[in-house]
Amino acid sequence: MLVLTRKAGESIVIGSEIRVTVLELQGRQIRLGIEAPSEISVHRGEVYERIREENERAAQGDQQELRALSQALKKGSG
Amino acid sequence: MSDLSPSSALPALNNLDECEPKKMTIAAYSGDPRMSESDKVTFQNAKFGEVTIERGNVLSFPYGLPGFERHRDYGLVEVEEEVPFIRLLALNEPRLAFVLVNPMLLWPEYDPDIGQEALQSLGIGQPEHLAVYCIVTLSSEPGQVTANLRGPICINTETMQAKQMILVDERYHTRHSIMEASSQEA
Numbered sequence: 001m002l003v004l005t006r007k008a009g010e011s012i013v014i015g016s017e018i019r020v021t022v023l024e025l026q027g028r029q030i031r032l033g034i035e036a037p038s039e040i041s042v043h044r045g046e047v048y049e050r051i052r053e054e055n056e057r058a059a060q061g062d063q064q065e066l067r068a069l070s071q072a073l074k075k076g077s078g
Numbered sequence: 079m080s081d082l083s084p085s086s087a088l089p090a091l092n093n094l095d096e097c098e099p100k101k102m103t104i105a106a107y108s109g110d111p112r113m114s115e116s117d118k119v120t121f122q123n124a125k126f127g128e129v130t131i132e133r134g135n136v137l138s139f140p141y142g143l144p145g146f147e148r149h150r151d152y153g154l155v156e157v158e159e160e161v162p163f164i165r166l167l168a169l170n171e172p173r174l175a176f177v178l179v180n181p182m183l184l185w186p187e188y189d190p191d192i193g194q195e196a197l198q199s200l201g202i203g204q205p206e207h208l209a210v211y212c213i214v215t216l217s218s219e220p221g222q223v224t225a226n227l228r229g230p231i232c233i234n235t236e237t238m239q240a241k242q243m244i245l246v247d248e249r250y251h252t253r254h255s256i257m258e259a260s261s262q263e264a
Contacts, residue, residue, distance in 0.1 A: 054213070055145040055229075058177070061215060061216030066157070066177065070161060070163060
């Protein structure tokens with residue numbers, strides 16, 4: 001891992017299109033500003049991890065039968 | 079159940095006849111005239127065997143899905159007995175598949191904030207070209223079947239390019255019970 005020290009107001013540039021700026025320091029929290037092209041997704045790490053984990057769980061059940069569930073749904077909302 | 083858009087914008091899906099699980103032929107795709115050439119895609123799937131679909135029902139995720147970045151192309155397949163669920167079958171990995179559902183059927187109040195940048199990244203200029211689906215996590219226990227409303231799949235129905243969005247909205251999480259939603263709606 002590349003480790004850099006930055007002060008508030010300073011930034012780092014990743015590639016030619018991504019810029020991360022340290023906006024503010026408040027106790028144990030740091031506010032970051034991220035500029036990136038719209039096709040680059042930027043997420044909080046823990047939320048991204050939750051989505052990734054759920055995708056992995058979802059992929060494991062993929063070959064199951066869906067007919068019973070489809071029936072149950074129809075009854076539930078019938 | 080109410081049949082709300084946005085999914086109604088999705089092209090007619092392949093309807094697989096389960097009587098012939100090994101070899102399936104799909105009726106001609108009659109949506110976008112640019113795709114009306116009988117341009118079919120055949121791939122292998124662990125559950126369904128050899129599957130042939132219209133190219134118009136191939137969904138491409140330019141960046142894959144989180145956790146599955148290397149699998150970019152999927153076939154959208156609808157089995158009649160499985161309605162309202164839709165299968166998302168990876169073209170290049172027979173064992174990789176997901177199940178999708180139109181969230182508006184179960185959660186009519188669902189209101190994902192798909193930002194302008196996200197729409198741009200999919201090249202969506204008009205709202206009617208956006209379709210939203212959610213990934214279902216199955217379980218042998220129907221009460222445990224959930225849908226991921228935090229990471230909806232957004233589809234540009236013109237180009238069939240798709241992306242899993244990650245919402246900032248804390249009202250939605252990754253495991254919303256489908257049976258609960260269904261009973262509340264009734």
